[in-house]
Amino acid sequence: MVEKVRHQLFLAKPLSDRLEALSAKPGATKSAILADALTAWLDRRGSSELDDRFGLRLDRMTNALSRIERDGYVLLETLALFIRFELSIQAPLADGDQAGRAIGRERFEAFVGQVGRQVAAGRRTLGAEPDR
Template sequence: MEKVRHQLFLPKPLSDRLETLAARPGASKSAILVDAVTAWLNRRGASELEDRFAIRLDRLTQAIGRVDRDAYVILETLALFIRFELAIQTPLAENDQAGRALGAKRFEAFVTQVGRQVSTGRRTLAAMPGESE
């Protein structure tokens, strides 16, 4: 590997520490400085990568938060629908207009309840016996 000679000036205390390290067996000033400069440049490069990708990672984090919120709304809707369907809803005859009107009213109540549950942050599944978050 080709090497290039550099002349540099160090403060006396730092130069003394370098001399002490280089006095150990198998160590040299050049090797110590190569390691130090390499480590410094690698850290600097990592910082540049972090700066470059930080904005994108923040956007991805926000997108994942929105997906999590949407999944919560969907789960709440499904849980309430199942509760309404199994506990309240009765089968309708085909020509039962009064029953269908009642069904439309119940659907409106269902949608209102989903909105209320989501806005309060309560989870229907966690509120059911034997369930926990």
């Protein structure tokens, strides 16, 4: 059995009347109602402490993720515009132009290789100083 401690407290008349009305229902007691209300209030205070402790850090992480998302959209839009531009100014190769297709494959493989090297090394092209 849980040990209980007696408390004496004072309530405003309207609050006391509401407590009386709630405790008049079958199976309800003033002590149980007050214990539940006090437990709920104390639990909310505990969660507020967690908000105080981690809220600032979570806000910073949310802001960082928002910047990353924005940067991703900028990069995707830039890439889409560049591709559209390149496709609109480059004339298509003739069906029999095997030399032009071979040059295109070599350039593409060089491009993919360069991207792979940049990513593997952790280097960034945007915002970096130009190579000297």
